Amino acid sequence: MSTTTSHAATTALDVARIRQNFPALHQQVHGKPLAYLDNAASAQTPVQVIDAIRGFYERDRANVHRGVHELSQRATHSYEQARVKVQRFLNAAQLEEIIYVRGATEGINLVASSWGQANIKAGDEILVSAMEHHSNIVPWQMLCERTGAKLRVIPMNQQGELLLDEYAALLSERVKLVAINHVSNALGTINPVKQMIAQAHAVGAVTMIDGAQAAPHVKVDVCDLDADFYVFSGHKVYGPTGIGVLYGKRALLEAMAPYQGGGDMIAYVSFEKTTYNELPYKFEAGTPNIADAIGLGAAVDYALSVGMDNIAAYEAELLDYATEQVSAIDGIRLIGTAKHKASVLSFLIGDVHAHDAGTILDREGIAVRAGHHCAQPVMDFFSIPATTRASFAFYNTREEVDALCRGIVKVKELFG
Amino acid sequence: MSELRDLYQELIIDHSKKPRNFREMEDANHEADGFNPLCGDKLHLYMKVDDEGIIRDVSFKGSGCAISTSSASIMTSMLKNQSLDQARSMFEMFHHMVTRPEEELDPAHAGIGLGKMAVFAGVNEFPARVKCATLAWHTMKNAIEDAHEPAKTE
Numbered sequence: 001m002s003t004t005t006s007h008a009a010t011t012a013l014d015v016a017r018i019r020q021n022f023p024a025l026h027q028q029v030h031g032k033p034l035a036y037l038d039n040a041a042s043a044q045t046p047v048q049v050i051d052a053i054r055g056f057y058e059r060d061r062a063n064v065h066r067g068v069h070e071l072s073q074r075a076t077h078s079y080e081q082a083r084v085k086v087q088r089f090l091n092a093a094q095l096e097e098i099i100y101v102r103g104a105t106e107g108i109n110l111v112a113s114s115w116g117q118a119n120i121k122a123g124d125e126i127l128v129s130a131m132e133h134h135s136n137i138v139p140w141q142m143l144c145e146r147t148g149a150k151l152r153v154i155p156m157n158q159q160g161e162l163l164l165d166e167y168a169a170l171l172s173e174r175v176k177l178v179a180i181n182h183v184s185n186a187l188g189t190i191n192p193v194k195q196m197i198a199q200a201h202a203v204g205a206v207t208m209i210d211g212a213q214a215a216p217h218v219k220v221d222v223c224d225l226d227a228d229f230y231v232f233s234g235h236k237v238y239g240p241t242g243i244g245v246l247y248g249k250r251a252l253l254e255a256m257a258p259y260q261g262g263g264d265m266i267a268y269v270s271f272e273k274t275t276y277n278e279l280p281y282k283f284e285a286g287t288p289n290i291a292d293a294i295g296l297g298a299a300v301d302y303a304l305s306v307g308m309d310n311i312a313a314y315e316a317e318l319l320d321y322a323t324e325q326v327s328a329i330d331g332i333r334l335i336g337t338a339k340h341k342a343s344v345l346s347f348l349i350g351d352v353h354a355h356d357a358g359t360i361l362d363r364e365g366i367a368v369r370a371g372h373h374c375a376q377p378v379m380d381f382f383s384i385p386a387t388t389r390a391s392f393a394f395y396n397t398r399e400e401v402d403a404l405c406r407g408i409v410k411v412k413e414l415f416g
Numbered sequence: 417m418s419e420l421r422d423l424y425q426e427l428i429i430d431h432s433k434k435p436r437n438f439r440e441m442e443d444a445n446h447e448a449d450g451f452n453p454l455c456g457d458k459l460h461l462y463m464k465v466d467d468e469g470i471i472r473d474v475s476f477k478g479s480g481c482a483i484s485t486s487s488a489s490i491m492t493s494m495l496k497n498q499s500l501d502q503a504r505s506m507f508e509m510f511h512h513m514v515t516r517p518e519e520e521l522d523p524a525h526a527g528i529g530l531g532k533m534a535v536f537a538g539v540n541e542f543p544a545r546v547k548c549a550t551l552a553w554h555t556m557k558n559a560i561e562d563a564h565e566p567a568k569t570e
C-alpha cells in the first residue's frame with residue numbers, strides 16, 4: 001500500500017539476525033511454530049531490553065533522585081539516560097518535555113485532567129476522529145461531561161481515510177483541542193497529522209497526537225510535526241509493559257497543574273503551602289517505574305539502531321505482500337484500505353465471526369487479534385461486530401504471512 | 417484439526433449458521449440481556465413462563481461467534497417445556513461441564529443427561545472460549561431471576 005516498496009529495502013534488514021534478538025519468537029504453540037502477528041496489541045521484546053532491565057535489578061536496584069549512595073546514583077543515571085534516549089527517539093527539543101507515564105492511555109488522561117480542566121469550558125469544542133482508540137475518546141468525553149464542552153467527530157470514508165474537507169469545515173474558533181491518532185490501530189491508516197496539526201493551529205487549537213501505533217513503525221519527529229502533545233506506549237515499541245511517554249511542548253507543560261501529588265513532584269512542602277518541582281518531575285509523583293523506564297530507553301535505542309526508515313520500508317513491503325496474498329483468498333473482505341497504511345491488516349473471512357477465526361488460527365500457531373480492537377465506533381461505522389487483525393513488525397516474515405493464509409483456508413474449511 | 421473439530425462439531429456449526437428460536441417475542445414475561453465485553457457478543461433472551469413455573473416458550477436475538485450463537489440456539493431448544501428448577505440444574509450441569517478441567521470430569525456423569533449440550537464438552541480445552549459458551553446460560557439465569565443488570569461473563 002505504500003510507495004516505498006523496493007527490493008533494496010528487504011536486504012537493508014537482516015531479519016534472520018534480528019529474529020535472534022527476540023527469544024519469544026522461537027517457540028511452538030499447539031505444536032506449530034509461532035507466527036506472532038499481534039504486534040499492534042503488544043510487540044515482542046529483544047534481549048537488549050531484557051538485559052537492561054536485568055542489569056538494573058542485578059546491579060543498580062535502588063530508588064531514584066533521593067539517595068546519596070552509589071546504587072541510587074546509578075539508578076538515577078540510567079533512568080535519566082533513558083529519558084535522553086526517548087528525547088532522541090521523538091526528536092523533542094528539550095529533555096524536560098519527556099514525561100514518563102504508564103502508557104498512551106495515562107498520557108492522554110494526564111492531559112485531559114490537567115490541561116483540560118484549566119483550558120476547556122462550556123461551549124468549547126473538542127475534535128476527535130472517527131477512527132480513535134477508546135483511550136483517545138473516553139478521556140475527552142469525560143472532560144466534556146465535566147465542563148459542558150462538546151465532542152465532535154472528524155468523519156472518514158469507506159477506505160478508512162479521514163475526510164479532510166470535513167475536518168476543515170469543523171475547525172473554528174470554538175475548537176480548543178484536536179485529538180487524533182497518527183496511525184489507526186484498527187485500520188492501519190497513517191493520518192496526515194502534520195497538515196492536520198497546522199490546520200488546528202490556524203484556529204488556535206491545541207493538538208494531542210496518539211502515537212501508540214506510529215512510534216513502532218514510522219519515524220516520529222515531534223518538532224517537525226509541531227505536535228503540542230504526543231503519547232506512545234513502551235510495550236508497543238518492543239519495550240516493557242507499564243511504561244510510556246507523554247511529550248508536551250514546554251510552555252504548555254509549564255502552565256499545567258500537576259496531575260497527581262506526592263513525593264518527587266514537589267520542591268518544598270509545608271502544611272500551609274507546597275511548591276511544585278520543575279519539569280519533568282512535576283508530573284512524576286511517587287517512585288516511578290524505574291526498571292521499565294530503563295527498559296524503554298533500551299527499546300527505543302534498539303529501534304533506532306535498526307533504523308526507523310529501514311523498519312518502515314521493510315514493513316511496507318511485508319504489508320503489501322500480506323495484503324496481496326490475503327485478499328487473493330476467496331471470501332475475504334479487507335477493513336481499512338487507505339492509501340497510506342502501516343503494519344495492520346484487518347479483515348473478515350466470509351461471515352465467520354472473528355473470534356472463531358482467532359481460535360482456529362491460534363491452533364495453527366498464528367497469534368492474531370480478534371475483536372473490536374478498542375475501537376467500537378470503527379466497527380459500528382462498517383456495521384460489523386469485530387475483525388480479525390494481523391499486525392506486523394520488522395521481525396515478521398513472508399513465511400509467516402504464508403502460514404496466516406494457510407490458516408485462513410483452514411478456517412474456511414471448518415466453516416465450509 | 418481434530419481438537420478443533422472437538423470444538424467446532426457439526427452440530428455447533430449447524431446451529432451457528434441456522435440458529436433456532438432466533439426471533440423476538442412480544443408476550444415474553446421474563447427477559448434479560450447478555451453481553452460479553454471481551455468479544456462483543458450480545459444477546460437478548462425472551463422467556464414465557466406459565467403459572468406452574470413451566471417454560472412455555474424461549475427465544476433470542478443478538479450477534480456473536482459460532483460458539484455463543486449455537487449455545488443460545490441449543491439452549492433455547494432444550495429449555496422448552498422444562499420447569500424453572502430443571503432449567504437451573506441444567507445451568508449447573510452445563511457450567512460444570514465447560515469450566516472443569518477434563519480430568520476432574522466425573523466419567524460417570526460426563527455428557528450424560530446433558531443431551532445436545534454435550535457437544536460443548538470440547539470447550540473446556542479452549543479456556544478463551546468458555547465465556548462464549550456460557551453467555552446464553554448466564555443470561556437465562558438472569559432472566560428467570562428477573563435480574564436487571566445485563567448478564568456478563570466477566
Ligand SMILES: Cc1ncc(COP(=O)(O)O)c(C=O)c1O
Pocket residue numbers: 040041102103104105106133135136181183184185210212213233374
Ligand atoms: C491507537 C492506540 N491508542 C492508544 C492505545 C492504548 O495504549 P495503552 O493501552 O498501552 O495505554 C492503543 C493500544 O492498543 C492504541 O492502539
